[in-house]
Amino acid sequence: MKLYDYILSPSCYKxxxxxxxxxxxxDIRPVDFHPGTEHRSPELLALNPAGSIPILExxxxxxxxxxxxxxxxxxKAAPEWLAGSRPEExxxxxxxxxxxxxxxxxxxxxxLHEMLLRPGDIGALQTQGVAALRELEAGLFEQSMxxxxxxxxxxxxxxxxxxxxxxxxxxxxxxxxxxxxxIRLWSRAVRSLDQFLEMPGIHRLHELKPEPHVEGSEx
Amino acid sequence: xxxxxxxxxxxxxGLLSQLDLKGRxxxxxxxxxxxxxxxxxxxxxxxxxxxxxxxxxxxxxVWASLGEPKKELFDIPEADQPGRRFVDVGVVRxxxxxxxxxxxxxxxxxxxxxxxxxxxAEPHTEVQNYKVEIRxxxxxxxxTQVKFYQPQAAKSASGGITTEYMYRVPAPTCSVLYKTCxxxxxxxxxxxxFVQPLAEDLCDVWPWMALFDDExxxxxxxxxxxxxxxQDRSILENQIPRLLPLDPGMEIPTRADLTSVAYRxxxxxxxxxxxxxxxxx
Amino acid sequence: MPVALSVDLPAGTVVPARxxxxxxxxxxxxxxxxxxxxxxxxxxxxxxxxxxxxxEALSCIYHGxxxxxxxxxxxIPAHPRLAPPETIRVTTHxxxxxxxxxxIAVGNPLSQPPRLTGFAPLRSLTVLAxxxxxxxxxxxxxxxxxLLELSExxxxxxxxxxxxxxxxxxxxxxxxxxxxxxxxxxxxRTAESLRRKAxxxxxxxxxx
Numbered sequence: 001m002k003l004y005d006y007i008l009s010p011s012c013y014k015x016x017x018x019x020x021x022x023x024x025x026x027d028i029r030p031v032d033f034h035p036g037t038e039h040r041s042p043e044l045l046a047l048n049p050a051g052s053i054p055i056l057e058x059x060x061x062x063x064x065x066x067x068x069x070x071x072x073x074x075x076k077a078a079p080e081w082l083a084g085s086r087p088e089e090x091x092x093x094x095x096x097x098x099x100x101x102x103x104x105x106x107x108x109x110x111x112l113h114e115m116l117l118r119p120g121d122i123g124a125l126q127t128q129g130v131a132a133l134r135e136l137e138a139g140l141f142e143q144s145m146x147x148x149x150x151x152x153x154x155x156x157x158x159x160x161x162x163x164x165x166x167x168x169x170x171x172x173x174x175x176x177x178x179x180x181x182x183i184r185l186w187s188r189a190v191r192s193l194d195q196f197l198e199m200p201g202i203h204r205l206h207e208l209k210p211e212p213h214v215e216g217s218e219x
Numbered sequence: 220x221x222x223x224x225x226x227x228x229x230x231x232x233g234l235l236s237q238l239d240l241k242g243r244x245x246x247x248x249x250x251x252x253x254x255x256x257x258x259x260x261x262x263x264x265x266x267x268x269x270x271x272x273x274x275x276x277x278x279x280x281v282w283a284s285l286g287e288p289k290k291e292l293f294d295i296p297e298a299d300q301p302g303r304r305f306v307d308v309g310v311v312r313x314x315x316x317x318x319x320x321x322x323x324x325x326x327x328x329x330x331x332x333x334x335x336x337x338x339x340a341e342p343h344t345e346v347q348n349y350k351v352e353i354r355x356x357x358x359x360x361x362x363t364q365v366k367f368y369q370p371q372a373a374k375s376a377s378g379g380i381t382t383e384y385m386y387r388v389p390a391p392t393c394s395v396l397y398k399t400c401x402x403x404x405x406x407x408x409x410x411x412x413f414v415q416p417l418a419e420d421l422c423d424v425w426p427w428m429a430l431f432d433d434e435x436x437x438x439x440x441x442x443x444x445x446x447x448x449x450q451d452r453s454i455l456e457n458q459i460p461r462l463l464p465l466d467p468g469m470e471i472p473t474r475a476d477l478t479s480v481a482y483r484x485x486x487x488x489x490x491x492x493x494x495x496x497x498x499x500x
Numbered sequence: 501m502p503v504a505l506s507v508d509l510p511a512g513t514v515v516p517a518r519x520x521x522x523x524x525x526x527x528x529x530x531x532x533x534x535x536x537x538x539x540x541x542x543x544x545x546x547x548x549x550x551x552x553x554x555x556e557a558l559s560c561i562y563h564g565x566x567x568x569x570x571x572x573x574x575x576i577p578a579h580p581r582l583a584p585p586e587t588i589r590v591t592t593h594x595x596x597x598x599x600x601x602x603x604i605a606v607g608n609p610l611s612q613p614p615r616l617t618g619f620a621p622l623r624s625l626t627v628l629a630x631x632x633x634x635x636x637x638x639x640x641x642x643x644x645x646x647l648l649e650l651s652e653x654x655x656x657x658x659x660x661x662x663x664x665x666x667x668x669x670x671x672x673x674x675x676x677x678x679x680x681x682x683x684x685x686x687x688x689r690t691a692e693s694l695r696r697k698a699x700x701x702x703x704x705x706x707x708x
Contacts, residue, residue: 329562454561
C-alpha cells in the first residue's frame with residue numbers, strides 16, 4: 001500500500017497514524033509539497049486531478065479522500081475501528097467524518113496561512129475554526145455524559161482519527177486550544193493509545209515514560 | 220528597540236528558485252518590500268518608498284538590506300565545495316522574535332524533549348562542557364566541541380551516535396551549524412538557519428543545507444529538516460515574553476546555555492536589539 | 501477564583517488556567533494533589549502548561565526542568581548530577597478544591613471558597629462576552645460570588661462566572677442535585693444557547 005505523503009500535512013498524518021494504530025505497513029512516497037509544489041506535478045495530477053495529497057494506492061484502488069483511506073485501513077486490518085451495529089454509533093461516525101472536512105477547511109486553512117504563507121482570510125478562517133472547536137467540545141462533553149470517551153463510542157473509531165490532527169495542530173494556525181477542557185481530555189486519550197504516532201507540532205507525552213534514574217549527585 | 224544598528228545587515232528575503240517577474244510582497248523590519256526578478260533575470264528588491272535595495276544572491280536565497288551594509292554578506296566556504304548537495308528547505312513563518320528563533324537553533328539541551336528519538340532521547344540528556352568564544356577578528360560567535368548523543372542525527376544516520384557540533388553566528392539573525400557527517404567522517408555537514416525579521420515578534424525562517432548525502436532523495440532531506448524545525452515552532456510561539464530578554468535576571472542560564480549567553484552578549488554589544496527586550500518587565 | 505472542574509484535571513496532567521495576573525499552569529500530581537504555578541519556566545520563558553507531570557513534579561516541555569509543588573526546581577536534565585540551587589523557583593499560588601471545583605487564591609483570601617449547596621459542576625465554557633452581557637442574556641443578576649441563577653424553565657442550572665482580564669468570561673455550569681445524563685446534556689445545550697445570546701448582545705453593543 002503506497003501513501004503519497006507530506007510530513008507536515010495533517011491529512012497525510014491521519015493515514016500514517018491510522019496505519020500505525022492498526023499495524024498496517026505503508027510504503028511512503030514523500031511528496032515535495034512545500035516548497036516544491038510537487039502535488040501539482042503531472043505525475044501526481046495523473047493520480048489525483050484535484051491536486052491534493054494524501055493519495056493512497058493499493059493495486060488499482062486509488063483513494064484521494066483521507067476519510068476513505070481511514071475506512072479502508074480499518075476494514076482491512078482492524079474492523080473494530082469502524083462503526084459497530086448500533087445505528088446511533090454508525091451515524092455518529094459518519095457525522096464526525098463529514099465534520100472533519102470543516103476542520104480541514106477552517107483550522108487547516110488558518111495553519112497553511114500562518115505557517116506556510118498560503119493566501120486566505122485569516123480572521124474568517126480562525127472564527128470558523130473556533131466555531132468548529134466549540135461544536136467538538138460540546139459533542140465530546142455530551143459523549144462523556146453517555147459514558148463514552150470518544151466521538152462515536154467508548155472505544156476510538158476512524159472518526160476520532162479524522163478529527164484529531166487538525167484539532168491538535170490548531171495552535172499552528174493561531175487558534176488557541178486553552179478554552180476546551182473536554183477536547184484536552186480526548187486529545188490526551190488519543191495520544192495515549194498504544195502505537196500512537198506523533199507529527200511535528202504534536203509533542204511526545206513524556207509522562208508515559210518514567211523519569212530516568214541518575215546516579216550520584218554533585219552540589 | 221533600536222532598528223539602527225541592525226538596518227545595515229543582510230537578511231534573507233526569498234528563495235532564488237521561486238522568484239518570478241510578478242514578485243513577492245513581504246516585509247523587512249516592519250517595512251513592506253517587494254522581491255522580484257527583473258527583465259534581465261536578476262533579483263530586485265524594492266523598499267517601501269520605491270527605492271531599490273542592495274541585493275545579493277547566495278546560498279540559494281536572495282539577500283537584501285534596508286541600509287548601507289558595511290560588510291559583505293558572510294562567507295560559507297562549504298557552499299562552493301564540490302560533492303555537497305544544497306537543499307532549499309523553504310520558508311516557515313513563526314510568531315516569535317527573530318532572535319529567539321536563532322537562540323533556539325543554538326541550543327542542544329532541548330533535543331531529548333522536543334526532537335524526541337531523532338536528535339535526542341532520555342536518559343541521554345546531559346550536556347558536556349564545550350567551548351564558546353566571540354571571535355574578534357571575524358566578529359562572530361562560535362561554539363565548538365559541542366557533543367550530544369543522538370538516536371537519529373541525520374537522514375543518512377542509522378542508529379544512535381554521539382554527534383559533534385560547531386555553531387557559528389555570523390549575523391544577528393543567521394546561524395550556521397557544522398555537524399558530524401555520518402557517511403563521510405572528517406567532513407562536516409552544514410545546516411543553516413537564515414531568519415528574515417518581518418517584525419520584532421514575527422519572522423520568516425529559511426533553513427538551508429549543504430550536505431554530503433548521496434543516498435537520500437532531495438524530498439527526504441527537505442522533510443527531515445522541516446520536521447525538526449516544525450517541532451521547534453510550537454515552542455517558539457509559546458515563550459514569554461515574545462521578545463528576547465537581553466538583561467540578566469529575566470531568564471536563568473546554566474553551563475549548557477553558554478552559546479546563548481555569548482549570543483546575547485554579542486547582540487547587546489552591537490546594539491542588535493531589534494526583537495529584544497532590554498528592560499525586564 | 502474558580503478556574504477549572506476537578507474532573508478536567510486528572511492525576512498526572514497539567515492545564516492552562518487564567519487569573520487576572522496572567523496565565524497559570526494548573527497541575528495535579530500522580531498522587532492527586534493539585535498545584536498552581538506561574539505559566540512560565542524561568543529558564544527560557546516557555547509556558548509550563550505545555551509541560552508534563554511525572555510523579556509529584558511538573559516538567560517544562562522545552563528542556564525538561566522540573567518543579568515541585570512548592571515551586572522549587574528539582575531537576576535540570578542537561579546537568580543530571582547537579583542539585584539545582586534553591587534560588588531557581590517558579591511563583592506558586594494557593595489551590596483549594598471543593599465540591600468538584602478547583603479554586604486558585606488571588607491575593608491572600610482569609611476564607612475558604614464558597615460551597616455549592618445543592619449544585620454540582622457540569623462543564624466549563626469560555627464566553628467571548630462580559631458578565632453584563634451574560635446577565636442581560638439570562639435576565640438575571642449574578643451574586644457577589646459570581647453565581648447566576650437561570651430563570652424560567654432552566655431552574656436546575658446555575659452559572660458561576662469569573663471575568664477575565666480581556667473582557668471574556670469563564671462560566672462554570674452547575675446543575676442541581678440528582679440530574680441524569682439526559683438532563684445534563686440538556687443543561688449543556690441550554691448553557692450553549694445562553695452563550696450564543698450573550699455573545700450576540702456583546703457584539704451588538706460593540707457595533708452600536
